[in-house]
Amino acid sequence: MAAVTGASAAAPRGRTAGARARRHRRLRVLAFLSPWLIGFTLFFGYPLLATVYFSFTRYDLFNLEYVGLTNYRYLFGDQDARRSMLNTLWLVTLMVPLRVLFGLGAAQLLAHLKRGGGLFRSIFYLPYLVPPVSATVAFVFVLNPGTGPVDHLADLAGIPLPDWFNDPDWSKPGLALLGLWAVGDVMIILLAAVLDVPRQLYEAAEIDGAGPWQRFRHITLPTVSPVLAFAAVTGVIQTLQYFTQAMVAGKVAAGQSDQPGTQLAPGYPGGSTLTFPQYLYDEGFRQFNMGYACVLALLLFAVAMLFTLLLLRQFHSFADGEAS
Template sequence: MATTALGRRGGAAPARLRGRNRGGLTALLFLSPWLIGFSVFFAYPLLATVYFSFHRYDLFTLEWVGLLNYRYLLRDEAAWTAIRNTLWLVVVMVPLRVAFGLGVAQLVTRLKAGTGFFRTIFYLPSLVPLVAGTLGFVFLLNPGTGPVPAILSGLGLPSPDWFGDPSWAKPGLTLLALWSVGDLMVIFLAALLDVPKQLYEAAALDGAGPWQQFFLVTLPVIRPVVMFAAVTGVIQTLQYFTQAMVASRVASGATDSAGTVFVPGYPDGSTLTFPEWLFHQGFRDFAMGYACVLALILFAVSMVFTLILLRQFRGLTEEEA
């Protein structure tokens, strides 16, 4: 009988092992779509980018150069100009878009009538394609033919050369970003409508005014939404490309005809962003190795900004708890 019991126990262990292996294979089967997508669309491109960053690569020839591309970044004046412009947009454009989107959403919630109409009006610009919206915006602010400078001139007010003056080019892009703030407005509007009205009533009974209610009731409740808007805004602005490229080309009058050379960042490099310089190096000059270095820098900076913002958000949440 003892031998029979040992045989049973000995047979139970392989059975459990087979059950675990079967469960692991089942889990891998369900995870396979994500694993394949992660490997094909993230892991492999990232490893390939790291590999090509140590080479001189022009799509035809591949030559090992070690850290030469990284050293060239340190003395590339255009790259540092692009870094400064991109950081300016992150520091100025992102907070303004978040504040303006939240302000518009707060205004819509306070309206007594026509809420649906104004919500639609504010949201429509965000549906306009980026290229078309940028073309229209540059035309509206053009000092020679645009209606906005003509109206301001008729009222006796000065009108700057928005996309022709280096000191006004980035503020012009910021105005364009504020004009298309409808996507953030809708998100904030949903968050504001979800704030319990009992909290406002309790704050009013304690003598809190509108501003005190906003800072003591509204902001703490919608703080996760504000953090989401800030994180996504930073990531999108670090990848800011289309609007800057189109605005600089239109303002400079550049065309793609033979014999013309377009220098990105018109005027005087004031609209040159980091992704724009990356695109220029990779697909205009075909310096793919150096473009991979720029891509890795952009990826690392985006990760650092995101981790810092998430860490700050986690700290604020723990303090409230």
């Protein structure tokens, strides 16, 4: 994957300076790169190897014991691990596509607006900027059965609403709703792509008598599809680490149960918001089964790496020549 093309203009002052200059240049590169080289080694390379090592141990930060494959064996048959994987899978397969589609729809709409386009754009984008913790707290309240304003409004209108974050069947849809509300990042990337479609293409199509749907289908979609794919893949990678919203929603909805003296199983209600990273956190930093947490981390690494490679490939097909 690292085939250097080096196609463009070579450094202009190559030969004359000789070996010393080359060494000087090499040192210069090293000097500029040094923060990252150190950082990569210390904060990525080393811990990754250490994760492999610790996965064969039982370690609670006090006592370290080599236990061979015990942690790996535990993984098979660990219902909580399975449940958390399914929850994360749910989010990946439903929330990600929904966000991309909704983002595309919003972008398409914005592209069509003449009057007030700027204002609408800002409004659509704004929720994305709300800190995730705050957004989640607000959502749990707004949708809170019995007391939340939305629940109240729906009641007045006679529309029955689910219990959202208090119902195991509806908590993940609630999170997806939150994800749709904060669709700004996806939307902006797609808006850029939609606006980048050459106008002549539309005009030509219109002259040929193509309706709005046909224009969208045959002109917009093909042009923006690489960006769509990009948004989808990065969305998957982001969702694999989905933690904050799920954890906060569970905590806030459980409310008073999360007090000193009570021990709450994570993923309220009924483990339905227990995402995989949250389970990893729970095993590592609540149960202090550090070794087992490392097994979970390696699993996450494998899956995330798969999608990262996909992304890098996509990069590649986009990128040739210069730089990347």
